[in-house]
Amino acid sequence: MTTSSLSPMVSFTGVSKHFPASGSGAAFTALDGIDYSVAKGSITGIIGRSGAGKSTLIRLVNGLEHASNGKVLVDGVDVGALDEAGLRTLRRSIGMIFQHFNLLSSRTVFDNVALPLEIAGVGKAAIEKRVRPLLDLVGLDDKHARYPSELSGGQKQRIGIARALATEPKLLLSDEATSALDPETTQSILDLLKTINADLGLTVLLITHEMEVVKAVTSDVAVIDRGRIVESGRTFDVFTQPSHETTRALLSGLPGSKLPEALARNLKQSPSAGDRAVVRLTFFGATAERPLVSQLISSVGTEVNIIAGTIDEIGGEPYGSLVVAYAATPETSGRAERFFAENGLVTEVLGYVA
Incomplete structure (x- = not known):
């Protein structure tokens, strides 16, 4: 290749x-x-x-x-x-x-x-x-x-x-x-x-x-x-x-990518009632300079916790990584996924926590 x-x-x-x-x-x-x-x-x-x-x-x-x-x-x-x-x-x-x-x-x-x-x-x-x-x-x-x-x-x-x-x-x-x-x-x-x-x-x-x-x-x-x-x-x-x-x-060892150890130990692969989804968002280009968290909160209609994050450059191009948590309900997850798709964000569900 x-x-x-x-x-x-x-x-x-x-x-x-x-x-x-x-x-x-x-x-x-x-x-x-x-x-x-x-x-x-x-x-x-x-x-x-x-x-x-x-x-x-x-x-x-x-x-x-x-x-x-x-x-x-x-x-x-x-x-x-x-x-x-x-x-x-x-x-x-x-x-x-x-x-x-x-x-x-x-x-x-x-x-x-x-x-x-x-x-x-x-x-x-x-x-x-x-x-x-x-x-x-x-x-x-x-x-x-x-x-x-x-x-x-x-x-x-x-x-x-x-x-x-x-x-x-x-x-x-x-x-x-x-x-x-x-x-x-x-x-x-x-x-x-x-x-x-x-x-x-x-x-x-x-x-x-x-x-x-x-x-x-x-x-x-x-x-x-x-x-x-x-x-x-x-x-x-x-x-x-x-x-x-x-x-x-x-x-995963780069700054802003590593989860707090206590959180990482408690991550589950499947959600239970009342759990929160832990999601990594990757954004770049013009998106890296937008107030995405406030827009995400507005879109999902519930609180969003910021767990880790960084803004940096790779080869001179703006790049950001943000790990957030929000309620793992079908309604909230659906609204979040639509927001991610509309804004061109690359996402990864890392797991779920109580």
Whole structure:
């Protein structure tokens, strides 16, 4: 399936990866029949729980692992068909940033960024001409003579990004690159990735278990569970109308989506006399800015309790989530459903409480 009308930078066709039994464990399948495409110029997220297959998937892209079945293409090149020389050429067109930065402590900031160019045999003058603008891009040109031990976590990750851009790649891979950072630093790194994507036209493929990261920076997303892509599409569409239970479970941890624990424990699947329906409303676009609660109260003719809610943006588009409760009578439920339909709201009945 294709995430966009743009031509793909990366495509997986019928890709599986099996690991044989070893002394430390039994044989297992990490990826099982992956069909997915990453559009050129996009920021695409692959999200899933630990062990879902995310890291294996991204390692197939730069040839650190090879598929047991199927094909992985990067800009039309079959990664599995490349010899060692071909893989070295491919890897120069792919930048990689990591969770733990992987900087060399004995080298200065400048020399860390210059390392891929030195390995490629680039001369000193050309290295200087390439590295200093990259340090300026990531906001650390004044730190060029410092060492990693003198930098904060966010600064180290910026150096990692500059190093990944040194060979002028067309694809940037991010492997849990913000997982070790605090929220404020994470946001600054995500803003930098958006700038790089916009200014350099670089395709970014990131894997993460953090839904906040996906929401903040990606245009497209794929949800992976037990080695299979279970849902994919525009990030806005997947977040506002998730169809798979894994996606809904991952989204439940976002602010405004989680129910109070006492309420969650007491939810029932079927109503009894006097119960209240607990309903999640999802609204977006112009609807996100309207006084929906007061209009809902007027429409249903009874009190409506607000349990949780948030207003946010996904890919620059307004989005809101609101959990409300109202009397679970046929009359009230019917009026509420008509109101939801008339106002284009996506709804989900979470259960019933006394």
